[in-house]
Amino acid sequence: MKEGRAIEKLPLMRLGEAPSRRRDLLPKVLWIGVWLVFLSSPVTDLASGGHTTGGTVAGWLGLAAFVGIYLTLVFRNIGRSAMPPRWVGALIVVLGVLAVLLSLTLGRHWLGLFVYVSVACGATLPLRAAYWTIPSTAATMLLVGLHVGEDEALDLLLLVLLIGFAMTGVRQLVRTTVELRQARATVAQLAANEERLRLARDLHDLLGHSLSLITLKSELAGRMLPAHPDKAAQQVADIEQVSRQALVDVREAVTGYRRPRLSAELAGVQVALTAAGVIAELPSEPDLTGVPEESESALAWALREAVTNVVRHSGARRCTVGLVRQQTLDGPVLELSVEDNGSGGSGSGPGNGLTGLTERLEKAGGSLDATGTRHGFRLVARVPAGSTADVGSGA
Numbered sequence: 001m002k003e004g005r006a007i008e009k010l011p012l013m014r015l016g017e018a019p020s021r022r023r024d025l026l027p028k029v030l031w032i033g034v035w036l037v038f039l040s041s042p043v044t045d046l047a048s049g050g051h052t053t054g055g056t057v058a059g060w061l062g063l064a065a066f067v068g069i070y071l072t073l074v075f076r077n078i079g080r081s082a083m084p085p086r087w088v089g090a091l092i093v094v095l096g097v098l099a100v101l102l103s104l105t106l107g108r109h110w111l112g113l114f115v116y117v118s119v120a121c122g123a124t125l126p127l128r129a130a131y132w133t134i135p136s137t138a139a140t141m142l143l144v145g146l147h148v149g150e151d152e153a154l155d156l157l158l159l160v161l162l163i164g165f166a167m168t169g170v171r172q173l174v175r176t177t178v179e180l181r182q183a184r185a186t187v188a189q190l191a192a193n194e195e196r197l198r199l200a201r202d203l204h205d206l207l208g209h210s211l212s213l214i215t216l217k218s219e220l221a222g223r224m225l226p227a228h229p230d231k232a233a234q235q236v237a238d239i240e241q242v243s244r245q246a247l248v249d250v251r252e253a254v255t256g257y258r259r260p261r262l263s264a265e266l267a268g269v270q271v272a273l274t275a276a277g278v279i280a281e282l283p284s285e286p287d288l289t290g291v292p293e294e295s296e297s298a299l300a301w302a303l304r305e306a307v308t309n310v311v312r313h314s315g316a317r318r319c320t321v322g323l324v325r326q327q328t329l330d331g332p333v334l335e336l337s338v339e340d341n342g343s344g345g346s347g348s349g350p351g352n353g354l355t356g357l358t359e360r361l362e363k364a365g366g367s368l369d370a371t372g373t374r375h376g377f378r379l380v381a382r383v384p385a386g387s388t389a390d391v392g393s394g395a
Contacts, residue, residue: 038112039067042102045109059106066098070116073124088124095120096137100144108148111156114141118160122167134164201356203250205301208353209272209308210246214239216275216311238275262286265300266321269307273319276311278340281320291334295383298364299336302381305353306338309377314342316376325385333366334385341376357381 045051046059069091073083099113114137121133138160145153221235266282273280288296303321310319322337358368366383 036067038115039063041109041112042106045106051106055106059102062098062102066095066102066113066116069095069098070120073120085126092117092120092124092133096140100140103141103144103148108145108152111141111145111148111152114138114144114160115156115163118164119167122164123171127168127172130164130168134161134168137164197356197359201360204353204356205304205308206246206249208312209268209304210242210249212308212312213242213272213275214246216272217242220275262288262296262300262303262323265303269303269321272307272311278310278316279318281318283321283323286323288334291383291385292364294364295334295366295385298361298366298383299334299381301360302336302357302368302379303338305357306379306381309353309379310338310340310342314340314377316340316342332385333382336381337378339373339376339378343376 042059042063046056046063049056051059073088073091073095095113095117099110099117102113103110118134118137121137122130125133138157141160142153142157145156217235217239221232221239224232224235263285266286270280270282307319307321310316319338319340322335322339324335324337326333326335354368354370361368361381361383364383366381368382369378369380371378
């Protein structure tokens with residue numbers, strides 16, 4: 001197990017990236033070195049002594065320059081370290097010129113250099129440019145071969161074409177791999193942002209409701225303390241219970257397991273409205289048969305947010321909660337309505353709570369309407385349901 005974990009932790013060289021460490025340099029060198037096999041023919045030709053001393057020296061210098069330029073293109077024109085297009089084009093032209101001069105002056109053994117010119121075209125040039133430079137390289141080699149060795153040119157013609165176009169495919173694979181890696185990083189970032197947004201909504205809904213209730217009960221306890229210590233003690237006990245439950249809810253929200261139930265929220269609404277001195281008219285125990293869990297959870301959050309706003313901002317004396325199952329053109333929906341006779345608060349637009357609630361309902365396939373009425377404020381939340389029977393209403 002330890003060895004497996006150690007292997008997993010080893011940083012791997014990624015396709016499409018230039019080597020950034022010595023550990024990555026060796027595999028790159030080995031991979032590129034395999035393709036230097038076509039240099040065996042010109043090296044053997046120079047080592048055989050079939051040329052004059054000046055020709056041999058010129059041949060070695062030309063071969064060294066050719067290999068240096070080729071390796072520069074391969075190593076430097078990868079990923080983030082890509083050279084400007086004008087430099088790439090200029091170096092490929094130099095490669096082609098060297099291949100022509102060395103083949104014409106030193107003989108048919110040097111025609112293999114055109115393989116590297118074709119590889120460089122396929123690996124470094126844009127696709128449109130590669131599609132005509134590779135055949136041009138093969139045609140040039142064929143023309144040079146007519147002067148120095150027709151048989152060798154015909155043998156290499158198909159190889160020059162195939163390996164050049166194969167490198168265009170390899171380059172596309174590298175580009176796709178890099179884009180896929182970037183897309184995965186983007187998706188991971190979006191997922192992290194969505195999780196932070198979900199956590200922010202959950203904490204707002206949880207703490208806003210619980211802290212509002214704690215504030216109300218603390219004020220009641222303060223007013224009752226001098227004349228009614230027993231009732232004040234009961235309010236303090238309720239505060240302790242609410243704070244403990246809030247702590248549990250926050251822990252569950254952080255771990256992602258918080259799934260509020262509509263029936264539990266209705267019971268909590270009764271306590272919160274009564275403590276705030278608001279007359280509550282609530283529906284009977286709802287029948288949620290067939291309602292998706294995500295829809296029920298979204299409605300429970302909507303009920304909590306709506307009642308929290310009633311308690312904190314509206315100044316209402318009465319609050320009516322309705323819950324009805326309806327059939328629409330889009331299918332059955334479960335509709336929750338919360339209406340009060342208060343002032344509706346002093347805000348000029350929707351706050352963080354309503355904005356987060358709208359996002360939550362839309363994610364569940366539902367919608368939210370929040371508008372002022374003649375005598376207060378009305379919030380209506382709708383989510384997809386499973387059947388078409390009425391579940392009750394509060395009014």
